[in-house]
Amino acid sequence: MTNPILRNIATVISILFHPLLIVTYMLTLLLVVNPYQFGVYSIVEQWKLVLLVFLSTFIMPAFAVVMMRSLNMVSSFDLEDKQERIGPYIITGVFYMWMFINFKNNQAIPLALTVAILGATIGLFIAFFVNNFTKISAHAVGMGGLVGMTVVNTLYFNYDTFSLNLGRTGAFEVSTNFLLLVILVLAGAVCTSRLLLNAHTSKQLYGGFAAGFLSQFIALYFLA
Numbered sequence: 001m002t003n004p005i006l007r008n009i010a011t012v013i014s015i016l017f018h019p020l021l022i023v024t025y026m027l028t029l030l031l032v033v034n035p036y037q038f039g040v041y042s043i044v045e046q047w048k049l050v051l052l053v054f055l056s057t058f059i060m061p062a063f064a065v066v067m068m069r070s071l072n073m074v075s076s077f078d079l080e081d082k083q084e085r086i087g088p089y090i091i092t093g094v095f096y097m098w099m100f101i102n103f104k105n106n107q108a109i110p111l112a113l114t115v116a117i118l119g120a121t122i123g124l125f126i127a128f129f130v131n132n133f134t135k136i137s138a139h140a141v142g143m144g145g146l147v148g149m150t151v152v153n154t155l156y157f158n159y160d161t162f163s164l165n166l167g168r169t170g171a172f173e174v175s176t177n178f179l180l181l182v183i184l185v186l187a188g189a190v191c192t193s194r195l196l197l198n199a200h201t202s203k204q205l206y207g208g209f210a211a212g213f214l215s216q217f218i219a220l221y222f223l224a
Contacts, residue, residue, distance in 0.1 A: 010193035014139060017190045020092065022142035023057040023099075024050065026116045026149050033153065033162040033176065037110040042165070056099050061092040085138075089128040096121040104223075112157055115223050116149045119216035126211040137200040137208035143187035144212025150180045152216050156224065 017025075027050060031043040038046050065088050073087065100117045103109040123141045130136045154160075154176045162179075165171045191205045200208075 006196055010196040013189055013193040014197065014199075017139065017143065017186065018058075019138040019142040020058045020061055022146055023096070023117060023120050024054045025146060026120070027053050027113060029146075029150070029179075030110070030112050030116065030153070032164065033179070034112075034157075037112060039108065053099070056095050057092075061088065061095055064088065064091045085131050086128070089124065089131065093121065093124050093128065096124055111223065112153055115152065115219045116145075116216065118223060119148060119152075119212075119219035120145050122218055123212040123215035126215060127208065130207065130211070135200065135204050136211070137191070137194055137205045139190055139194050140200070140205045140208030141212040143190050144209035144214075145216055146212075147180070147183050147187050147209075148213040148216030150176070150183050151213075152220050154180060156220060 028043065031038060031040075031046055031050070035042055035046070038049070040046050043050070068087060096117065100114070100121055103114050103117060120142075123145045127136050127138055127141045161173045161175050163171050164174045187209070191209065194200045194205060195202065
């Protein structure tokens with residue numbers, strides 16, 4: 001039996017890195033690494049864009065799941081049964097597609113973000129397809145996409161370092177390789193948490209991570 005403290009930590013990690021939050025994290029990372037591609041000097045200047053992405057990829061899909069639960073269309077918010085995930089996958093996919101189409105035709109949105117959102121959308125639909133046959137970890141798909149996006153931006157967009165301004169503490173030059181290492185550690189923590197909570201098997205986690213990771217490169221292939 002898993003230690004209760006470990007289970008509580010695993011639960012917190014699972015909530016903090018819920019799949020619906022990953023696109024917002026992707027945008028935040030891109031703004032931190034290179035805000036200039038968005039035409040600004042800091043992430044604060046693009047708070048409206050962050051809010052839009054957060055509302056479209058987290059609040060609205062989450063609200064839809066709440067409504068489904070209130071109508072007894074799903075038995076719990078955990079969506080443990082793969083059949084119950086079909087509706088939320090479709091609803092979330094619609095929001096992701098809507099955002100991708102709008103961003104693709106917007107000159108103010110950099111290619112890096114468009115690739116990230118298309119990759120997230122592809123990963124989601126891969127998860128939806130696989131879900132018809134067996135369970136797959138949506139958390140792993142999300143974290144795989146986050147790792148994939150970081151790798152794409154490090155290799156393709158040639159960001160070797162970026163400046164991290166911590167206010168009164170000062171500004172620091174951070175290697176993107178170090179950032180990638182941090183994201184990998186976080187991905188490992190999230191996947192381990194899902195194992196500790198008995199939410200998925202190792203196979204479901206590996207499959208989900210691979211789907212999310214490769215989806216970013218598929219998106220790059222079509223857009224770059």
